[in-house]
Amino acid sequence: MLLAEKNVTRAARRLSMSQPALSAQLRQLRELFDDPLLVPAARGMTPTLRAIEMQDALRELLASVNRLVTGQQAFDPAMATNTFRIAATDSIHAAVCVPLITKIRLYAPGIRLALFSADREAVGEKLASGELDLVLGTRQSLPPSVKARMLYEESFLCLLRRDHPYSKRPLDLDAFCQLEHILVSPSGGGFRGAVDEALAQMGRKRRVVASLNSFLLAPSLVARTDMICTVPARLARATGEAISLVAPPCELGSFSVQMGWHPRADNDSAQKWLRQQVIASPESLLRDMDAQ
Structure with a gap:
């Protein structure tokens, strides 16, 4: 603060200290560094060469202490290697x-x-x-x-191959239940999911003939068969032109x-x-x- 203000009275005011107390600290710093640090000038005081050399190191030291106290450290994504x-x-x-x-x-x-x-x-x-x-x-x-x-x-959409009979006409609940279904079970091997739970509440069920452990396998299999697969809508919209997207014929809710x-x-x-x-x-x- 003394180096910034170059005036003991103003620096003491900014630090909420008395002028004599800050003057006493300046004397201690002069003894510690064996240098006047600040000398009288026409207007206030001017730093010595030693004080000027110390300024950058003091700024970095104070910044490090501030980061340590606050628990924060500036993050620069352009320079980061995390x-x-x-x-x-x-x-x-x-x-x-x-x-x-x-x-x-x-x-x-x-x-x-x-x-x-x-x-x-x-x-x-x-x-x-x-x-x-x-x-x-x-x-x-x-x-x-x-x-x-x-x-x-997230909501759901159904995947069908582009030239599937139901890609051009409405898919009703009866047809939906009669089609062969692909179910994606990320943990592997499951043949019952959210769609089956929703159908069960209506007293209906579907035919799940293939269980995949990856959503990303579904479009490839759908494109080669007459099977249907119900997947999250964002994933469905990212599939290629070989796939048609159809709304489910029943309310599946969202998650x-x-x-x-x-x-x-x-x-x-x-x-x-x-x-x-x-x-x-x-x-x-x-x-x-x-x-x-």
Whole structure:
């Protein structure tokens, strides 16, 4: 403050100290550094060469102390070399992480992203240990110990091959139940899901003939068969021209996709930046689709 003000009285006022107390501290600093530090000038005081040499080091030292006290450190994505690790199902990775990686490559070229499957049994432990930074999924799939933020609300669409008989005419409930269905079970092997639960409430059921462990396999199989697959709408809209999109003939409701992180990372500047990018990512994908 003395170097900035070059006047003991003004510096004391800004520090809420008395002028004699600050003068006493200046005497102690002069003895410590064996240098006058500030000498009388026409207007106030002027720093000595030794004081000028010390200014940059003092600024950095004060900034470091401030970061230590506040727990904050400036994060510059353009210069950062962090590796962030995100767990989710492949459909959520496609909706969130594809546009996220594209954006980060433009503005933060030194940052790397590693994508992992969302193992419900292990994600809580991996977030706690720092092996994962984020997990994306439904609230029910997130560990109860994490902090969470909703990313988007998701609905469903059905995939059919482009020249499927029902790609050009209305798909009613009877036809829907009679078709052969593909079910995606990320954990593998399941033949019952949200669609079956909704149909059961109406006293109906469908024929599930194939269970896949990856949403990204579904479009390829649909394009080669007469089978139908019900998938999250964002994933459906990202499929190629060989696929027709059809609304389900019954109300399947919707679900929210959320982002979870360990409370320990709540105030970390790099982690906060990552979460901000993830929040914006689904909207980026929708804008890209609207532009096509």
